[in-house]
Amino acid sequence: AQKVTQAQTEISVVEKEDVTLDCVYETRDTTYYLFWYKQPPSGELVFLIRRNSFDEQNEISGRYSWNFQKSTSSFNFTITASQVVDSAVYFCALSVLLTGGGNKLTFGTGTQLKVEL
Amino acid sequence: DTGVSQDPRHKITKRGQNVTFRCDPISEHNRLYWYRQTLGQGPEFLTYFQNEAQLEKSRLLSDRFSAERPKGSFSTLEIQRTEQGDSAMYLCASSRSGELVYGYTFGSGTRLTVV
Numbered sequence: 721a722q723k724v725t726q727a728q729t730e731i732s733v734v735e736k737e738d739v740t741l742d743c744v745y746e747t748r749d750t751t752y753y754l755f756w757y758k759q760p761p762s763g764e765l766v767f768l769i770r771r772n773s774f775d776e777q778n779e780i781s782g783r784y785s786w787n788f789q790k791s792t793s794s795f796n797f798t799i800t801a802s803q804v805v806d807s808a809v810y811f812c813a814l815s816v817l818l819t820g821g822g823n824k825l826t827f828g829t830g831t832q833l834k835v836e837l
Numbered sequence: 838d839t840g841v842s843q844d845p846r847h848k849i850t851k852r853g854q855n856v857t858f859r860c861d862p863i864s865e866h867n868r869l870y871w872y873r874q875t876l877g878q879g880p881e882f883l884t885y886f887q888n889e890a891q892l893e894k895s896r897l898l899s900d901r902f903s904a905e906r907p908k909g910s911f912s913t914l915e916i917q918r919t920e921q922g923d924s925a926m927y928l929c930a931s932s933r934s935g936e937l938v939y940g941y942t943f944g945s946g947t948r949l950t951v952v
Contacts, residue, residue: 724879755940763926765880765943811879820887821934822868825941827879 722747724814726828733802733835741797741831743812749773753815754788754795755825760808768810771795802835809833839863841944843929849950850919857915858947862931869912870941871904872928873897880928886912887934919951 723746733739745754756768769779771788779786783800799806809832813825842861850856862869867888872880883902885893888909898904901919906912916923926948930941 757940757943762945763948764945765928765930767940767942770940813879815940818885819892820890822870822885822887822892822932824870824882824885824893825872825880827881829877830879 722749722814722816722826724812724826724828726812726831728831729829730832730834733833735804735835735837736801738798738800739802739833739835741799741810741812741833743795743797743828745793745795745812745814747814747816749816751817753823755813755815756786756795756797757811757813757827758808759811759830765811768797799833802833804835804837807833807835841929841931841942843927843944843947845947846945847948847950849952852921852951853918855915855917856919856949857913858927858929858949860912860914860929860931860944861910862912862929863933863942866931866933866942867909868932868934869906870930870932871912871914872930874926874928874946875924883914916949919949921951924949924951 725744752773754771758766785798787796809830811830813827815823844859869886871883874880886906901917904914926946928946930943
């Protein structure tokens with residue numbers, strides 16, 4: 721069975737601080753994909769990044785960076801110099817293939833990030 | 838490309854009533870998914886269509902739930918004899934075959950409240 725754990729329920733930081741959101745996953749599959757999504761108060765899930773199980777290279781996109789460590793089954797997300805607009809719920813998700821080639825996402829419970837002035 | 842549209846945005850219904858939600862995916866997307874999200878939780882997979890064929894259903898989808906995607910375009914999710922436990926956000930998402938790079942595109946969801 722697939723499982724994603726986001727142990728941090730809520731994090732509060734002051735603007736310009738760096739913040740890391742933790743994600744630990746469980747799967748028996750050798751091929752899988754990991755995702756991060758952002759859910760602002762409007763409710764729509766916004767895709768941030770995908771990483772496949774064969775690519776452990778860390779990635780940086782502007783103020784966002786991701787650290788994938790297969791040895792510890794972790795896929796952590798760091799926001800550098802946080803801004804108020806980063807306030808949202810962030811979800812980590814694990815993807816498995818479905819019949820016909822679709823994929824099912826198993827989400828963690830999310831981390832509520834509050835960035836204050 | 839106007840994204841994934843869901844209608845209505847909000848629905849309040851009395852326990853025991855039937856409700857139907859609609860999802861219009863991005864036009865060139867042949868795959869469509871339904872998820873349910875309860876307060877404080879991540880979305881949970883309900884069902885998946887490839888074109889008009891429903892290929893996967895979660896155990897969460899009880900007999901009171903039925904989803905259709907006629908002609909492989911829009912999709913409907915119907916809940917019969919609603920219960921208070923059905924109160925949740927129902928999210929629709931779509932994707933195109935072979936296009937996993939950007940994950941799904943999610944709609945803004947339909948928030949159901951059963952009173």
